[in-house]
Structures are given as C-alpha cells and as structure tokens.
Amino acid sequence: MTTDNPPIRADQREMLESLRRGRPAAGQDPAKRRQIMEGARRVFIEMGFDAASMNDITRAAGVSKGTIYVYFANKEELFECLIDEERKQMFSDMYAALDQGGELRETLIRFGVAFASKITSEKVIMAQRTVIGICERIPELGARFYERGPKQGHAKLTAFLKSAAQKGLIEIGDFELAAYQLTDLCLSGYYRQYLFGYRTGSPPLEEIRATVSAGVDVFLNAYGPKAAGAD
Structure with a gap:
C-alpha cells in the first residue's frame, strides 16, 4: 500500500529531531534569540544603525555568524x-488613558500627557x-514602522x-483629521526641538502638561x- 505523503524536508527533519532531544530547533530558541537582540541593542545604541555591522552584533551577542543568520536575515x-x-x-498602556472614563477634557489631557511623554522620551x-x-534607502522599513505603530494608535484615538x-x-466632521490635530497640539513647540537635537533629554512633565492642557482647550x-458656545 502506498501513500501520497511528501518526503520530510531537511528543516522539518531537524525540527523533529530537536523536539525528540528536548531542545528547540535552529532558529526556535527564545533564549538565543533574546541573547542576539540584547547584543544588537547595545551595538545600535553605542554605534548607531549605519555604523553597526552584523559582525559587531555577533561579537556583542557572543554567538557565531552562522547562528545569528539562522535567526535574522540582516541588521x-x-x-x-x-x-x-x-x-x-512602551506604548501598551498609553491608550488605556482613553478608557478610564471621566470628563472629556480631563480624559484628553490625561491621554495627551501620556502620549507626549512617550513620544519625546x-x-x-x-x-x-x-x-x-x-527611510531613504529602505522605504519599506519606514512604512512598516508607521503601520505597526503610529497608524494603529491613530485608529484608537x-x-x-x-x-x-x-x-x-x-x-467633528473629519475624525481622521481631528485625531491628527489633537496629537499635533499635544506636541506643539518642543517635539521638533528634541527630534533635531536643539534640546536634549526629555521635556519636564510640567511643560508637557501645560502644553497639552492648552492644546486640548484649543481642540475643544x-x-x-x-450648543455650548455663544449663539
């Protein structure tokens, strides 16, 4: 009697053998993946993205070049x-500020302070x-960064x-536009100063709160x- 089952590929065989031995297959070990990512984190912080190489990351992570390419295709x-x-x-709890209830102005201020504090850290x-x-060299990376972060947060707001x-x-007539306007108001003045290095560190909380409160008032x-305004 014959079967139509296809032959087991080499990578599938390796995974099965690893499972039998009680250890993760190549590329499936969470501890090893964490080790590589922590090494990469140190290298990117110390050297910056452009100057860093996979060789630098390999040395910092304490793994072989063959191992690192099993887990990640490139830097x-x-x-x-x-x-x-x-x-x-960092952002898992930021939008929870919108779900805590309370008066609208205070809710928007609470959200705005959390948002601005994270964005300007x-x-x-x-x-x-x-x-x-x-982005100029790898535009698809920038697009994915936006889709997985700012775009999802914007949808929640x-x-x-x-x-x-x-x-x-x-x-509100255009909710998409209004959401952009609100977050821009919460970052007014200081965001570009930090992004372009005109100021360093992070804004004081008092400055953030004052800016956000004024921005929320303009928004409202x-x-x-x-009906709440003068007729």
Missing part, C-alpha cells in the same frame, strides 16, 4: 524586531531619528473621538458642541 530585520519590542513595552526620539535616516461625538460631547474650542 535591518534585527533593528525592526527591536523597534517592535520597544513599542509594545530619549529612547523614542533616538528610534525615530534612526528610522527617518533609514479616532475611534475614541467618534464615541465622544456619538455621546454629543463634540462635533474648535470641536465642542455648538
């Missing part, structure tokens, strides 16, 4: 994985500079504004219910 993929990880860690500013520098409008708290003056 661009490594950098992108690091950015995704940082984003998940030294780590995020450094990552943004690096991505901007890479847009949904919140739509919900507020349905409750009669604001009147523009989009507040017409």
